[in-house]
Every structure is written in C-alpha cells, then in structure tokens.
C-alpha cells in the first residue's frame with residue numbers, strides 16, 4: 001500500500017472518535033451527564049493517541065517498514081487536537097469560563113495541575129511539528145521533542161490521580177506506556193540491565 | 203397486550219409525575235415483570251408498596267427524570283462505572299431479604315423486609331442528592347423515618363453510633379470480585395443524626411419499589427450528607443459505642459471523613475465543592491450548606507469545627 005493511502009486511512013480513523021462523539025451528543029446518547037462523558041472521551045483519546053504515537057518507532061524497528069515514521073507527526077497532532085477538545089470542554093462546558101474557579105482548580109487539584117502541565121508541554125511540540133521548525137531548531141528540535149515521552153507520563157499520572165478508587169484503567173495505560181518507553185531504550189541498555197539484575201542471575 | 207402495557211410504562215420517564223402516580227395505581231406486579239423485559243435496566247425489588255402519603259420536608263424543585271436516576275449510579279458492588287449498576291445488577295435477589303440488627307440495644311434480632319414494610323407507613327419525600335463528585339439530582343423517594351425503625355430495637359445508653367452494612371455476596375454482586383474497596387461496604391451515623399426526622403430508610407422511588415441499581419430493596423437516604431453516606435442494599439445494622447469507620451474512610455482517610463456533610467467551604471482534594479452540576483442542567487449551581495437542609499440539621503453540629511470534622 002502506498003504511504004499516502006495509509007496516511008489518508010489513518011487520518012480518517014483518527015477523526016472517527018470525534019465524529020462519533022459529536023453524533024452521540026447530537027442524538028442525546030451521552031447519558032445523564034454528557035459534559036462528563038465528553039471530558040472522559042476526549043481525555044482518553046488524547047492519551048491513546050499519545051501512546052500510539054510512541055508505537056511508531058519500535059514498529060519501524062521491528063518490521064523494517066518506513067511508513068510508521070511518516071505517520072508520527074500526524075498522530076502527534078491528532079493527540080494535540082483531542083487535548084484541545086478536552087481542555088475546551090473543561091474550560092467552556094464544565095467551568096463556563098469561570099476564570100477564578102479555573103485558576104483555583106489548577107492550583108488546588110493535583111490532577112488538574114498535572115493535566116495542565118501536560119497540555120502546556122504539548123504546545124511547543126505541536127507548534128514545531130513542521131519542516132521549517134525542524135530546520136530552524138536543528139539538534140534542539142530532537143531535544144525538544146523528547147517531551148513526547150514526558151507528556152504521556154503526566155497524562156497517566158493525571159488519570160491515576162483523578163479516579164476515586166478503581167485504578168485499573170490508569171494502571172493498564174501505565175503498563176503500556178512503561179513497555180513502550182522500555183522498547184525505546186537502546187538495545188545495549190536493555191540487555192545490560194537484564195544481565196546485571198541479581199534476580200535474573202539467580 | 204402485554205407489550206403494549208409495557209410500552210405505557212416506558213412513557214413514565216417523560217410523563218408528569220401526577221399522571222404517572224395515577225397510572226401507577228392500575229399496575230400489578232405482573233406488569234413489573236413485563237417492564238423488566240422492556241427496560242432491562244429497571245429490575246425492581248420484589249415488594250408491594252402500600253399506601254404512600256406525602257411526608258414532611260422535601261423540595262418542590264424539578265425532579266430528575268427516572269431514566270437518569272436509574273442509569274447514572276455509583277454502586278461499586280456492581281462495577282465502578284456509572285453505567286454498570288443498571289446493566290450488571292440483575293443478579294441480585296431481593297426477596298427474601300432480612301435486616302439483622304445487633305449491638306447496643308435491648309431487642310436485637312433479624313427482621314424480614316415484608317414485616318418491616320408492614321410495621322411502617324410509607325411517605326414520599328422529594329430530596330436533593332448531592333454526590334461528592336460534584337453532581338446532584340432531585341429524587342422522589344418512598345420510605346419511612348430511620349428513627350421509627352431504630353426505636354423498635356430499643357438502643358441502650360451505650361448506643362452512641364449506628365453502623366450499616368451492605369450485602370456482601372460475590373455470587374450476586376459481580377463488582378465484589380475486585381477489591382476496589384475493603385468489602386463489605388459500611389457506613390455510619392451518630393445516634394442523633396440517625397434519629398433526625400430527615401434521615402430516611404427508602405424502599406422506593408417515583409412511587410415504585412426501588413430499582414436494584416438504586417439500592418434495592420432498602421437503603422438509607424441522608425440528604426444533607428454526600429451521596430456515599432446513603433448506603434444501599436442494607437443487610438446489617440449495629441448500634442455501637444465507638445465511632446464506626448466507613449468503607450470510604452478506610453480507603454482514603456484524608457479524603458472522606460466520618461461526617462461528610464455537604465459543605466461548599468470544605469473542598470475535597472479532587473473536586474471543588476463550591477458548585478455542583480444538577481443532572482440535566484448545563485451551568486453549575488452553587489452548592490448549599492448541608493445541601494440546603496441547614497435549617498433542619500445545622501443544630502446537630504453547633505460548636506463543632508466542620509473543617510476538622512469533615
């Protein structure tokens with residue numbers, strides 16, 4: 001399959017959750033608390049897309065295909081797109097631009113603080129996701145884009161801190177993220193760690 | 203014929219309440235079965251409610267539609283998502299149902315639910331329900347004062363607190379298979395809180411027996427406290443001299459206190475409690491002290507530091 005076709009397909013797939021959510025909202029199918037449903041849905045898709053973006057490099061390494069790398073930017077930008085929807089839902093539908101309340105929320109609720117931090121760190125990534133910025137920033141571009149590992153960590157923490165008692169879902173995301181980050185360690189380091197681990201030796 | 207009647211019942215969600223009550227009079231228990239087929243999320247306690255008279259207190263605010271009251275529930279014994287209790291609670295057997303009363307009282311014992319219903323005339327009360335998560339509903343409960351129930355067991359002078367316990371049966375409650383909380387679910391009240399006429403034991407809502415997801419067949423309603431204090435599907439009541447520790451207190455002592463009175467001035471670490479979203483409304487409204495029942499219950503806490511005793 002040509003890369004352009006794969007790209008269009010993935011583009012359509014990434015739009016789907018948003019379209020579906022809009023449709024459900026329009027059809028009044030989001031249950032008793034639609035604002036909460038939208039917040040949760042957009043938050044989860046932000047996190048999922050952040051993780052899927054991280055799958056591309058290991059996938060290329062594993063398969064030797066090059067197209068996953070060509071999808072990376074689009075996936076990252078879609079994560080940003082859902083993060084924008086998520087934040088707007090909070091600011092507009094949930095808080096109705098009550099800035100003093102929003103400010104207190106950011107200061108007082110650890111899960112909001114961390115979520116906000118994740119969003120703020122996502123901003124420079126979105127802004128520099130173009131050829132011009134890559135050229136202009138040179139080596140620093142790569143350094144800056146290491147934030148793509150930090151943001152999902154904050155996203156998982158945000159999720160973990162907002163659930164009341166049942167941490168199963170955030171725990172699953174944490175495990176997946178852990179595996180993805182581990183897969184990115186250079187091979188030398190991954191093996192080295194296994195060799196020196198006393199449990200593994202025993 | 204059967205199907206047509208069942209359809210009639212689905213209209214209840216959107217029918218004005220008076221018409222709805224009127225219609226309810228013609229309904230037989232067999233119809234409830236048909237309704238269960240038409241609306242699988244509406245399995246109800248297998249009891250018949252006798253005469254229901256309007257009770258004291260209550261609000262005349264718009265009631266939350268039955269559909270929302272029965273599909274948006276926190277009842278972790280059936281799962282931790284709000285949709286779970288409506289979908290996964292069909293396995294609960296509510297008949298026979300016994301409540302066992304023990305501890306500091308002169309007449310401990312077990313009572314069958316049908317006998318409880320025979321002993322206490324039912325009243326209807328429309329109450330606000332405020333969840334600690336920042337949303338609220340207005341629900342027309344059917345029940346009787348907790349005080350009337352308690353008096354029958356003659357608590358003695360040592361009875362300073364009363365503790366309640368929810369059924370703890372994995373076979374009937376799929377959510378219990380995961381240790382999200384330290385089961386069984388327990389809650390407690392100070393004796394004077396329990397004897398307050400606002401504290402209700404509910405067996406129905408919207409004029410009908412309680413749907414399982416709302417805590418069938420018998421649950422507590424303490425409208426001036428956060429929703430989790432209003433324990434569901436009660437099987438045990440214990441009079442105690444010492445303050446009981448509730449399930450949520452055990453899970454997160456810094457977040458959930460024994461009193462858990464609705465208080466816009468004391469925030470939960472996860473949620474600001476200054477405002478709430480009434481289910482069905484768009485903009486948030488201000489949360490009222492003691493959920494708007496200050497006139498009735500504030501005196502219970504005079505002289506107490508409510509920030510410390512949250």
Ligand code: HEM
Nearest residue numbers: 039040043044046047083087090115116118119155159162
């Ligand atoms: C990259 C950034 C972010 C990610 C990955 C993220 C992810 C999530 C996830 C996964 C959920 C839980 C969904 C569920 O329970 O099913 C959530 C909920 C939520 N997020 Fe975010 N989020 C981010 C940023 C933010 C920001 C900036 C805000 C607001 C300032 C915010 C506010 C909320 C709120 C209010 C909830 C719902 C909390 C509740 O139900 O109690 N998030 N988010």
